[in-house]
Amino acid sequence: MVIANRFYLHVIVAIIALSLSSCTSKQPQMRITTVLPATSSVEITFDEKQIAEQCRVFAHLIIAIPAHLSEIEIKEQVEDYAMKNGADYVLVGFVRENLDDPNAITFTPYGPKQPYLFTQQWTGWKFGFRDWNRGGQLVDYGYDRMKREKSPFDMPVNVQALLLTCQLGPLKQ
Secondary structure, X not given: OHHHHHHHHHHHHHHHHXXXXXXXXXXXXXXOOOOOOOOOOOEEEOOHHHOOOOOEEEEEEEEEEOOOOOHHHHHHHHHHHHHHOOOOEEEEEEEEEOOOOOXXXXXXXXXXXXXXXXXXXXXXXXXXXXXXOOOOOEOOOOOOOOOOOOOOOOOOEEEXXXXXXXXXXXXXX
């Protein structure tokens, strides 16, 4: 009887631990799970209202940006990464001071496992919290700041972003 009770206690503890672990931030993936053909252009936006109704989110990202890059270099590298991965839009979220000091811009994906319709299923900037919360203060990046030669930041930053595809085809359900 005592052995059976201990067994059930261990099972309950394991279930609770597993259910709590699903509430924490997911570990970053090494690459984007949805493979799309490259695009020839991409729009970077800070405004959710610019996203077309048929667009689907296929990547949640935290982009680490070193302090030495100019706004034009940042824009070019983000656009290049997004187009190579098949994005039509990059939606930029919050920007936070990066307490690490990356040597180069890096893109860390956090899902999703399946693309989803942005206008109906987007629930906000709720990914990568473990990494995001290790950062410093929020930083004002502004709306139209990717046109100058100088560096927009005097410290390294992390940027939340989404990659979206708006092409009609097999992903449209």
